[in-house]
Amino acid sequence: MLWFKKDMANKDKETKGVLNRLKERLSKTREGFASRVDRVVFGKKKIDDDLLEDIEEILITSDLGVQVTYRLIENVKEKVKRKELNDPNLLKECIQREILDILKAEEKPLEISNSCPFVIMVVGVNGVGKTTTIAKMANRFKEEGKSVLLAAADTFRAAAIEQLEIWSERAGCKVIKHQNGADPSAVVFDSIKAAQARDIDVLIIDTAGRLHTKVNLMEELKKIQRIIGRELSGAPHEVLLVLDATTGQNAISQAKLFKEATNITGIALTKLDGTAKGGIIVSISGELKIPLRYVGIGEGMDDLKVFNAKEFVDALF
């Protein structure tokens, strides 16, 4: 139901102008990400509202979110008022340091303990890069001389099993799989038995993508986790949530609900090789305190890096 009939007749002209303006401005945004703060600060003598608005834009367009951004800006204003900060050139460092503090607290690389097998369950919403990240991890662990086994517990998506199999060949490890449409818990059960029998160091379980709001699917995930724990006490040793850096504020909801359901122990942030900044993990780290493990920076097997807070913050601006 609309209150009014559409009255669009002369709107077209008006909005076209807006669109053109927008395009110009966006191309400006795109031209360089390297040191956006340096650019807006350049030539400024003092920290004024204009400068702060530019900073606000940089933070928000990095997906830091309104709350974190406002807090950071407020803190700057506070410091300016107390005369602790008035040189625009120190602004960048000041904000970076605050963000760094938040992220540094969660810079906790994944350590593979001697659990035989060390079980990693990988979860996340659809298409974020779970399967690819698993391939990258398998490759990394193999290079460290560990034996790795994969479990194809995504029995739902078309060709998900085949995808994992191809990756496993490239990484040089085996996959435990059932038929398409099989019960994922059964796959997981078999994979644990196999890993124990074969004396495997690391077992990585690929699960189907699922939206965090789908109650039934989250229940399925809990069941998988229960079965892992039942078959091997203390397992899974890591529940890794994969987040896509392109995602906006919804990532917070993802992290919250996956944490509620499965008690996430780590995060991998993928697709940082694009132009998205992944700023959303600043909120997530601040609020939920989940260790940050890896970042994904491409589609190749080597495109996985251990999370480094300093590097991440430097790339934000």
Add this chain to the structure above:
Amino acid sequence: MFESLTEKLNAVFKKLRGHGKLTEENIRDVLREIRLVLLEADVNFRVVKDFIEAIRVKALGQEVLTSFTPAQQVIKIVNEELTYLLGGENSQLNLSGKPPVSIMFVGLQGSGKTTTVGKVARFLKEKKRDTYLVPADVYRPAAIDQLQKLGQDLEIDVYNPGPGEDPLTICTNALRSASINGHDVVLIDTAGRLHIDEELMQELQRIKERVLPKEILLVADAMTGQDAVNVAGKFNEVLGIDGVILTKMDGDARGGAALSIKAVTNKPIKFVGTGERLDALEVFYPDRMASRILGMGDVLSLIEKAQATFDDKKAMEIEKKIRKNAFTLGDFKEQIQQIKRMGSLDQILGMIPGVNKIKGIKGLQPDEGELVKIEAIINSMTKKERLNHTILNGSRRKRIAKGSGTSVQDVNKLIKNYVQALNMIKKLNTSGMKGFKREMLPF
């Protein structure tokens, strides 16, 4: 979809209520709130800025009608602007021209291209189009396999690339094969790629020049954040896209990316993806989306969907039976199948206004596994039992539970639900048949 945005705007408007006049000052307050809401919804910073400016001009201009309260005035303007920015009118696929007509699907990695190709293929099949699928993704492991599986499920032909064929060759050969075999529509699934990957963007350009697609559709994830403008802007700049499909709308993403993408490309959003299954594709209606943003829910979509899936002939049969108070357990089963065909339950629930606001609604969500159970139980009954539930004594119930792999409690619960439905129907019969279809939905 825009759930949280809806809630926030509601709160803003509540604040407005009670103010007598729309002054420059309280407009500023409202605009600040709306700005916040839009930013939290992931609408791009610059898009928000322009949107707010447009609202400000409108709110202070002559178009403000004196016959409304201040709240209504602002709602009207925001609603109009949102509707306009989201697209103005619903836009269809363009399949005119000499067959085979092709459509190219492009977008970032993992946005949902391959799945969406399957959904559009299903959509076209229902429209009796002879569709052909082309897997032009040679990079992602098992990407070709994935599309072939979807084709198999849909019983739609998929081009089978020879070893070593590159994407351009695949498209060229597939198009030839489509002509020979008389297919009308060719859907091309391309590999996911970053908008800044020049080499791969050029590959798309070359495919475009070769196949001359009638439509290039950008498949974008509804959860996308601020970067949506960069991605959509670049794909549009390089390829000149014709439309957008927004996927993963079945979650709780506020979906501000819809506004951002529309603003930067000015190309229509044609469909939305609302689930992983191939039937989870819906036409995009900007006005409904805008009204959804403003807290009116997407009721129209829901009703339309219910009607499209509800088999009219069956409905009449059942209607007749109900009128005669002869609604059996067998009919009950058919009802459940109808409901299942409507798509996933949480998807349907998501469309009902206000549902997202009710705390604890998650616990109330009907379990789809439960429906499967009900079907199994009824399947294990004899014909006589299905016609007359009153003969279902203890030993019969035990047998049915065993036969369907459920428990006696499950069977009892089902019969209780059925009796409840029966009572509802009896009541309905005394109060008339109007609105029957909607009453059928027990949620």
